[in-house]
Every structure is written in C-alpha cells, then in structure tokens.
Amino acid sequence: MKKGRLTKKRATIVLALALTIPAVMPVSAMENKGHVTIDSVKFNGMDAPKTIDKMVQTYSNASLEVKYSNGEVKNFPLSYNRLFKSEDKIAMNNGELIPAGTPIDVNGKPIVDNSVPGNSTYFVSDAPDSNSLLDPIGGKIYMVTHYEYQTFDAAGNSAYGIVPASMSLSTIEQDKNSGKLTPKSVKKIDFSSVNGLWIPCNGSLSPWNTHLGSEEYEPDARSFELNPTSSARTSVESFAQLYFGDKLKANPYFYGFIPEIKVDNHGAASVSKHYSIGRFSHELMKMMPDNRTAFFGDDGSYTTMFMYVADKEKDLSAGTLYAAKFHQTGTENGGSGNLEWINLGHASDKEIKAIIDRGVKFSDIFEISEGPKEGFKAIKQYTYGKTEYLKVKPGMEKAAAFLESRRYAAMLGATSEFNKMEGVTFNEKDNKVYIAISDQSNGMLENASDPSDDIKLPKIKSGVTYQLNLTGDQKDRSGQKIYSQYVATNMLGLIKGEDLPGPDAYGNTANVGKIANPDNLSYSEALRTLFIGEDSSMHTNNFVWAYNVDTKELSRILSNPAGAESTGLSAIDNRNGFSYIMSNFQHPGDELEGKNITAVNKAELIKAMETEIGIDRTGGVGYISGLPSVEDLLNTNRDVNSIFKK
Known part of the structure; x- marks a missing residue:
C-alpha cells in the first residue's frame, strides 16, 4: 500500500500460524475423562515491545486459551518462525541465482x-505482500507471493511505481507430523502475456483455488496523455523502459x-488479467460463496466502493460492475x-481488452471542460486529485465504465469520497463483509467545497474497521x-x-492499546x-490483532519490526489437516529517523x-506455530480424545 506512508505497502513476513495441538496430556488421562469436546477459544494477547531487542524483532508471545467440555483449560503459546527473506537467492530456469524479490522483464x-x-545490481523488492497458500494441487502445496514495489534504488532514490513488480510461486513442503512449512523452490511468475504487473498490493485465494492478485494505484490516464511532465507519464514510461x-x-x-493466477497439476502458473472487473486502485478482491459476487478495497483518497x-x-x-452510493445514517x-x-x-474481458489494444486514450473517452459547463459533470476522484468537469463521448460508455471505473461511477452519482479503503474479508456464518478504512479523513469528512459531499464522518486518522451486512x-x-x-x-x-x-x-501517535490504521483483514x-x-x-511497531466477533475482545498477537508494515493476512483453516494464518511485513526500519522516541x-x-x-x-517470510487444530475447533461434537489415539 505505500504512497506517502498510509498509501503504499512495504516489506513482508509471512506468518503462517501452524495450528497443531501439542500432546498436552497423556492419552490415558484424556481417555479417562470420557467424551471431551472444545467449548471455546480465547486469545491471550501480548504487550507492545518496550526494549530495543524486542522492537527490532518479529515475534509473538501471545497464546490461545482453549476450554474443554470437561472443565479443562489449556494454554497454547504462540511462537514465530522465519522461512525466507526477499533478498534470499532463488534459481532461475537457466540456473542463475537472483534474489526472490527481483522483478523480471518481458523476456524473463x-x-x-x-x-x-x-x-x-539487481533490483530487490523490500515489500513482499500477499501470500496465497493454495489447496494441494497434484499432491503438492504451492504459495503465490506478491513483491509489491521497491522503496529505493541503489543510489537512494525513490523507486516506487517506476520499477516493474513481480510475483513468485513457491513449492512448499509440509511436515506430515508437525505441519511445519518449508519452501523447496521459488520461481518467478511470467506476466509477459498481460504486459507486466503494476504494484500488486494484497490478494486473496478464490473458492476454486486460484490466486486473485491486484494492481493498486492505477496510473492516471488523463495526466499521462495531457501532461508530459506528470508523475503518471514518468512512472509508466519508466516501467515500459525497464520491462519492454x-x-x-x-x-x-x-x-x-x-490478475488471476492458476497453477496446474505440474506446478506451472498461468496468468489472466480480468478487464471486465473494472480499473481502479485494487487493494484486493474478495469472492463470496456463490463464486460470482465480489467486493473490493479501492485504496487512495477520494475512492469508491x-x-x-x-x-x-x-x-x-x-x-x-456496480458502484455504491453512501447514504449516511x-x-x-x-x-x-x-x-x-x-x-x-x-x-467481457475480451471486449475491454479489444478497446485497450486499439490504443484508446483518455481524450477518446471523455470531453473535458476547464470549468463548470452545461452537460459536463463535476467530480473529484483519486487519480486526478482535484475537481474535474467531464462528459462521456457518444458510444464510449463501456470504455468509461471499465477503464475509468471510478470517474464514470462518480459521474453517475456514486460516492467517490472514501479514504484509504483497504482490506476486505468475509464472515460466512453471519453473512457479513468486513472492510478497513485505514485513515478516516480527507473525503470522508465534511467538505462543502467538493462536487458532492455524501460522507460527513468524524476524523479518525488511526482508522475504522467497518462491517457490511449482506442480503439477497x-x-x-x-x-x-x-x-x-x-x-451489501x-x-x-x-x-x-x-x-x-x-x-x-515510543513515538506512537495513536493509542498503542488499540488498532491504528487497519489494513489487511482476514477472517477465520x-x-x-x-x-x-x-x-x-x-504505531512505531505495527501489530497483528485478533478480534473475537462474539466476545468483542481485541488481542495483540504479533509485533513486527519497528517501522515495518503488516501485510498479507490470510487465515487458512485447513491444509492437509493443519491450519495456518499468514501475514507479511514490509519495509522494516522505515521512517524511524523522523520519530520522536525518548523511551x-x-x-x-x-x-539495531x-x-x-x-x-x-x-x-521476510515466516510463520507462527503453536495453535490447536482448527479441524477440532470447527467440530464441537468431535471427541478430542481421537486426536491422541492416532
């Protein structure tokens, strides 16, 4: 997510929470207690780090408390295990060794x-982001990982948005007894069939076992075409020079x-970009259980749901494609x-791709006025950043809807005032979507001078996590x-x-006992x-939190290195009988120089x-171990004695 701090994403550490019940008591002791099931679970959170040695680590000393039907209460301590870093070397097809986070060009x-x-030197992304741990394919487990961007080049210049991004496909070995994950090979994914990959932020695993990636902060086509000195022109041309x-x-x-990534039975990855889903600042796409409906984060300022x-x-x-009008209550x-x-x-993808391939430009889609004018709609949205006056040219409605989705939505009356709309996840039992507003400010405040002012909410720079209620x-x-x-x-x-x-x-400007700037969301x-x-x-150290939707209890369960962002959360309830929660961190140590730290x-x-x-x-990439088996947590009628009899 980066773009000024609360707008880009940075360096990653996968914490796959291997959820395996340790043998906490002898089999005979359990057997003597009769039919025993799990009644409830509760996270016991951890304190924020207070010493330098802890502030520089990725670690957990939280635990999960399990209450059994026979009155037993057991505590399962969590711990962190590192897998690899984005600077660690991987082998190309020709045997050349490159860092895992190095992007590849159109020729691989x-x-x-x-x-x-x-x-x-090689470019090396310091921002591994999303990870999808796929269901076994051909008997093997694969993981797709985003490398979102590179913060600086070797000379210390900003490299954000000017260097092509990449993804990798890891073959993961899983220990049959402990569930421990070990990467056996890591390969770069080829995006040459879709003109490369632009700033992949978070992602999700589809219900049909494909990886749904993202391309965040889409370049502004208006500025690219009409302003040769714009950052949009500079970024896209730099990308093209390096990639093509x-x-x-x-x-x-x-x-x-x-982009959707499919992995076949031989471990080969193929890529499709879905143009019919619309073009905007895709944080991630979250599918619903019907395998048809999806909701999105649209990251940035003045964005749309x-x-x-x-x-x-x-x-x-x-x-x-639909866009939401927000009616405040x-x-x-x-x-x-x-x-x-x-x-x-x-x-369809085919229709929109054909429009792109014909070389359509912004000026082919819209007429522009420099001020209010009859027949022109006044809007304000993220990529341009100020009020503009537009009219869709005859016959270009479809191009406007799917290539300039946010602009077209605003012209039709949808709300384009959301700010830092990030992670999205789904609670199936309660039929609710959760969505993160990382920073509730800018367009979400009362702004009488804006073309529209649907949202007039209180300023909360540390953000709000929202619940969306779904129905048919x-x-x-x-x-x-x-x-x-x-x-919704x-x-x-x-x-x-x-x-x-x-x-x-400690330099915190938000209450360290509460969540600050929620970004990635995942629900178990x-x-x-x-x-x-x-x-x-x-927060000087960014955290991962667990929020029980029934008890409303909030617990801190992981601390990342100072200055690092937590990204890529993904709750995986079952992989070959083991469960994992994946999470990443980005850009360790970033922005520490400017913090007022006296403790x-x-x-x-x-x-340090x-x-x-x-x-x-x-x-980095790693995981937390120590949780009990989610398979048992899901089955309240399953006698946990059976675990110890295997």
Missing part, C-alpha cells in the same frame, strides 16, 4: 539497477486490474450508512434486479482507533476471529534495526 530476465554508475526495453510501449490502460457479479460461477471473464463508533448500488455496465433480492438504483444473494445494504463502524494529541515516549470461521494487520506510522535510544534502535534485518532493504 532479471531487471538490473544501474542507478550507481559502474555498480550494477522501450518507453514508447507505455500505456496506462495496461494496468489497474485483477465497488461490487462485481460474474455471469457464471468460478468464471471472472464477464460480468456486471450516523457517526457512532466511526460512522454508518446505507448503500445503494449503481449499475455501471456489463462487459436487491435492486439497483434503476430498479433492476441484482442477481446475487450477497449484496449498509455499513457500520465495528472497531476504531484512537488518535493521540502528541507522541508518547473456525476461530470466529477477525485478524487485522496494521499499516501505520502512528529508548533512537540512534541505538536504528543501528540495520543489524537485525536491514532498513528498507528486504522483507
């Missing part, structure tokens, strides 16, 4: 950083979509409102039926942060728990961070 060659004359070897191939409409309904199950090649606990859905149109038999604004039983009808604040008037002794049906990862400069020696903290893992240099 590693992209070289020549920013320091006479000292060429030719900046003339730069095209902003290549990027801003959902979207919903997609595919024509066919497990097929994202064609569908209908309150401000309690962050805010609340009803959602009205506007149909933007129907398209709904109609869109025009009165047409929405062919989904998973339509309202949203209300669930968990909010607490801003501080000034920094505490088995644990009835919403996991929340932070992307926060308001510890800041210079010593920075030095550089020694421990490096600052803005690499990200």
Whole structure:
C-alpha cells in the first residue's frame, strides 16, 4: 500500500500460524475423562515491545486459551518462525541465482539497477505482500507471493511505481507430523502475456483455488496523455523502459486490474488479467460463496466502493460492475450508512481488452471542460486529485465504465469520497463483509467545497474497521434486479482507533492499546476471529490483532519490526489437516529517523534495526506455530480424545 506512508505497502513476513495441538496430556488421562469436546477459544494477547531487542524483532508471545467440555483449560503459546527473506537467492530456469524479490522483464530476465554508475545490481523488492497458500494441487502445496514495489534504488532514490513488480510461486513442503512449512523452490511468475504487473498490493485465494492478485494505484490516464511532465507519464514510461526495453510501449490502460493466477497439476502458473472487473486502485478482491459476487478495497483518497457479479460461477471473464452510493445514517463508533448500488455496465474481458489494444486514450473517452459547463459533470476522484468537469463521448460508455471505473461511477452519482479503503474479508456464518478504512479523513469528512459531499464522518486518522451486512433480492438504483444473494445494504463502524494529541515516549501517535490504521483483514470461521494487520506510522511497531466477533475482545498477537508494515493476512483453516494464518511485513526500519522516541535510544534502535534485518532493504517470510487444530475447533461434537489415539 505505500504512497506517502498510509498509501503504499512495504516489506513482508509471512506468518503462517501452524495450528497443531501439542500432546498436552497423556492419552490415558484424556481417555479417562470420557467424551471431551472444545467449548471455546480465547486469545491471550501480548504487550507492545518496550526494549530495543524486542522492537527490532518479529515475534509473538501471545497464546490461545482453549476450554474443554470437561472443565479443562489449556494454554497454547504462540511462537514465530522465519522461512525466507526477499533478498534470499532463488534459481532461475537457466540456473542463475537472483534474489526472490527481483522483478523480471518481458523476456524473463532479471531487471538490473544501474542507478550507481559502474555498480550494477539487481533490483530487490523490500515489500513482499500477499501470500496465497493454495489447496494441494497434484499432491503438492504451492504459495503465490506478491513483491509489491521497491522503496529505493541503489543510489537512494525513490523507486516506487517506476520499477516493474513481480510475483513468485513457491513449492512448499509440509511436515506430515508437525505441519511445519518449508519452501523447496521459488520461481518467478511470467506476466509477459498481460504486459507486466503494476504494484500488486494484497490478494486473496478464490473458492476454486486460484490466486486473485491486484494492481493498486492505477496510473492516471488523463495526466499521462495531457501532461508530459506528470508523475503518471514518468512512472509508466519508466516501467515500459525497464520491462519492454522501450518507453514508447507505455500505456496506462495496461494496468489497474485483477490478475488471476492458476497453477496446474505440474506446478506451472498461468496468468489472466480480468478487464471486465473494472480499473481502479485494487487493494484486493474478495469472492463470496456463490463464486460470482465480489467486493473490493479501492485504496487512495477520494475512492469508491465497488461490487462485481460474474455471469457464471468460478468464471471472472464477464460480468456486471456496480458502484455504491453512501447514504449516511450516523457517526457512532466511526460512522454508518446505507448503500445503494449503481449499475455501471456489463462487459467481457475480451471486449475491454479489444478497446485497450486499439490504443484508446483518455481524450477518446471523455470531453473535458476547464470549468463548470452545461452537460459536463463535476467530480473529484483519486487519480486526478482535484475537481474535474467531464462528459462521456457518444458510444464510449463501456470504455468509461471499465477503464475509468471510478470517474464514470462518480459521474453517475456514486460516492467517490472514501479514504484509504483497504482490506476486505468475509464472515460466512453471519453473512457479513468486513472492510478497513485505514485513515478516516480527507473525503470522508465534511467538505462543502467538493462536487458532492455524501460522507460527513468524524476524523479518525488511526482508522475504522467497518462491517457490511449482506442480503439477497436487491435492486439497483434503476430498479433492476441484482442477481446475487450477497449484496451489501449498509455499513457500520465495528472497531476504531484512537488518535493521540502528541507522541508518547515510543513515538506512537495513536493509542498503542488499540488498532491504528487497519489494513489487511482476514477472517477465520473456525476461530470466529477477525485478524487485522496494521499499516501505520502512528504505531512505531505495527501489530497483528485478533478480534473475537462474539466476545468483542481485541488481542495483540504479533509485533513486527519497528517501522515495518503488516501485510498479507490470510487465515487458512485447513491444509492437509493443519491450519495456518499468514501475514507479511514490509519495509522494516522505515521512517524511524523522523520519530520522536525518548523511551529508548533512537540512534541505538536504528543501528539495531540495520543489524537485525536491514532498513528498507528486504522483507521476510515466516510463520507462527503453536495453535490447536482448527479441524477440532470447527467440530464441537468431535471427541478430542481421537486426536491422541492416532
């Protein structure tokens, strides 16, 4: 997620929580207690780190407390295990060794950083992000990993958005007895068939076992075409030069979509970009159980809530795109409102790709006025950042809907005032979607000068996690039926942060006992728990939290290195009988220089961070172990004696 701190994502550490019950008592003792099931679970949280040696680590000393039907209460301590870092070497097909986080060009060659004359090195992303741990395919477990961006080049210049991004496919070995995960091989995924990969933020695993990636912060096609000195032009041309070897191939409409990665029985990955899903700042795409309906995060300032309904199950090649109109109903606990859905149109991937391939430009889709004018709609949305006056040219409605989805949505009356809309996850039993507003400010405040002002909520810089209630038999604004039983009808604040008037002794500007800047979300049906990862400069150390949706208890379960963002959360309830919760961290040590830290020696903290893992240099991959088997947590009628008799 980066883009000024609460807008980019940074270096990763997968924490796959291997959920295996240790033999806490002899089999005979359990057998003598009769029929024993699990009644409840509870996370016992951990304190925030207070010493330099802890502030530079990724660690957990939290635990899970399990209460059994016979009155026994057992405590299962959690611990962290590292797998690999993005700077660790992997083998290319030709045997060449490159860092795991190095991007490759259209020909599959590693992209070289020549920013320091006479000292060429590989680019290495310090921002591994999403991980999808796939269900076994052909008897093997595979993991798709995002490498979102690179913070700096070797000369210390910002490299964000100018260096092509990448993903990798890891073959994972799983210990049959303990569930321990070990990467046996890591390979780069080829995106040459879809013109490369642009800033992949978070992602999700589809119900049909494919990885749904993302392309965040789509480049502004208006600025690219009409302002040769714009950052949009610079970024896309730099990308094209590094990826294609030719900046003339730069095209902003290549990027801003959902890539789907399929892995076959031989471990080969194939990539499709789904143009019919729309082009906006995709944080991630979360599918509903009907295998047709999806909700999204649209990251940035002045963004929109979207919903997609595919024509066919497990097929994202064609569908209908909707955008939400927010009707505010309150401000309690962050805010609340009803959602009205506007149909933007129907398209297939093939149709939209054909428009892109014809070389369509922004000026082919819209007429522009420099001020208010009859027939032109005044809107404000993320990529342009200020009020613009637009009119869709005749016959270009479909291009507008699927290549300029946020602009077109705003022109039709959808709300484009959301700020830092990030992670999305789903609670199937209660039929609720959870969505993170990482920073509730900017367009979500009252702004009388904006073209529209649907949202007038309180300023909470540390953010709010919202709950969306789903139902069926709904109609869109025009009165047409929405062919989904998973339509969000309202949203209300669930968990909010607490801003501080000034920094505490550790440099925190938000209450360290509460969540600050929620980003990644993942829900475990088995644990009835919403996991929340932070992307926060308001907390010096970012955390992963567990929120029990029944008891409303919030527990800190992981601390990341100082300055690192927590990303890539994914609750995996069953892989060959073991369960995992994956989470990543990015850019360790970032922005520590500017923090007002007095509780510890800041210079010593920075030095220790550089020694421990490096600052803005690499990200890590690992997992937490120690949780009991989620298979048993899901089956309250299953006698846990059977575990110990195996």
